[in-house]
Amino acid sequence: xxxxxxxxxxxxxxxxxxxxxxxxxxxxxxxxxxxxxxxxxxxxxxxxxxxxxxxxxxxxxxxxxxxxxxxxxxxxxxxxxxxxxxxxxxxxxxxxxxxxxxxxxxxxxxxxxxxxxxxxxxxxxxxxxxxxxxxxxxxxxxxxxxxxxxxxxxxxxxxxxxxxxxxxxxxxxxxxxxxxxxxxxxxxxxxxxxxxxxxxxxxxxxxxxxxxxxxxxxxxxxxxxxxxxxxxxxxxxxxxxxxxxxxxxxxxxxxxxx
Ligand code: ADP
Numbered sequence: 001x002x003x004x005x006x007x008x009x010x011x012x013x014x015x016x017x018x019x020x021x022x023x024x025x026x027x028x029x030x031x032x033x034x035x036x037x038x039x040x041x042x043x044x045x046x047x048x049x050x051x052x053x054x055x056x057x058x059x060x061x062x063x064x065x066x067x068x069x070x071x072x073x074x075x076x077x078x079x080x081x082x083x084x085x086x087x088x089x090x091x092x093x094x095x096x097x098x099x100x101x102x103x104x105x106x107x108x109x110x111x112x113x114x115x116x117x118x119x120x121x122x123x124x125x126x127x128x129x130x131x132x133x134x135x136x137x138x139x140x141x142x143x144x145x146x147x148x149x150x151x152x153x154x155x156x157x158x159x160x161x162x163x164x165x166x167x168x169x170x171x172x173x174x175x176x177x178x179x180x181x182x183x184x185x186x187x188x189x190x191x192x193x194x195x196x197x198x199x200x201x202x203x204x205x206x207x208x209x210x211x212x213x214x215x216x217x218x219x220x221x222x223x224x225x226x227x228x229x230x231x232x233x234x235x236x237x238x239x240x241x242x243x244x245x246x247x248x249x250x251x252x253x254x255x256x257x258x
Contacts, residue, residue, distance in 0.1 A: 022092075029084065033080065033084060033213050036080055036212070036213045040073035040074070040077045041073075043070075043073040044070050044073045048066075048070060050066055051063065051067070068117065072117045072118065075117060075118070079144075079147060079148070079151065080215075083144070083213075083219045084215065086141070086144060086223060087196065087215055087218065087222070090218075090219065090223075090226075095223070096226070097137070097138040097141055097223075097226045099138050100138075101135070101136055102134055102136075102137050102139060103132070103134045104132060104134070104135055104137070104167055104174060104176070104247075105128045105132055107137070107139060107146070108126070108128065108146060108165060110143070111146040111147055112124055112150070115147065115150055115151070115154075118151060118154055119150075120159075122154060122159065122162070122163060123162035123163070124163050124164075125163070125164045126164075126166070127167075128166065128167045129167075129168065132167055132169065133169065133249060135248075135249055136227075136247075137247060138223075138226075138227070141223045141226070142223070144220075144223060145219075145220045145224060145231075145245065146176075148216040149178045149220065149243050150163065151216070152216060152217075152243075153180040153182070153241075153243075155212070156180070156183070156241075157180045157181060157183075157240070158181070161181035161240075162181065163178065163179070163180050164177075164178070165177070165178055169249070172248065172250055173229070173248050173249055174246065174247045174249060175244055175245070175246045176245055176246075177242055177243065177244040178243045179240060179241070179242040179243075180240045180241055181238075181239060181240040182241060183239075183241075184235040184239060184240055185200065185233055185235060185241050186200060190232075190233050190234070190235070194217045194218055194220070194231070195214075195218060196214060196215055196218035197213065197218075198214050198217075198218075217233075220243075220245070224245045224246075227248070228247075228248045229247045229248060230245065230246050231243070231246075232245075
């Protein structure tokens, strides 16, 4: 009986430990993102209230700028919530890539299309060969990866510099890269930026103090690994950062995690 009792206690204490860890993760997530959630919400609320103000006649251009602000901030909220959900799934081991053979070029153009509000007049150059083979991927997850990488390239680089998106076949894999002409990444942080909540200290991105929770790249890594690929960052010889990820062209059994 005492063996059974001991086993029961052991199992209970393991369960408590698991709950404690989940709770700690939740608390960290909550405190890190509540500010990030509130900033776009305040902007949305302010723009909507202005539009509804009955004693002011806004001209067409001003009305439009409020509507644009609402849409842009709602997009931002959507990306943040997407990252949060993915992070929770990755941490909980519940992430599954629902893969289908898909032309990557089309996905890249879809993502860039959805991001027009953020990109504004930013020059985006593509270097994608016409004969790029389709690849097995989870559309929504790779959309999230590209969105996070492009958002960073916009956020951490000057507005008048272009973003270059390339894809090519390398060793039975497709390699995608997103390159910018910003400040690049301190060499000692090239690996750590993929840790959750990690942000380069003293980074001078536009609005860095009010934006970003340090989740984007951690989510990218989790999603790419669930595809059996790899993701890493490099500094460009001429200045700027380049983020690369690979997706295997030949998916072997057992490569889908989760
Ligand atoms: P967040 O952008 O929310 O801080 P991320 O995980 O997306 O979180 O990025 C982590 C950090 O990596 C950023 O805070 C920034 O310091 C750095 N970083 C990411 N992308 C770039 C880039 N293109 N150029 C320079 N620094 C970058």
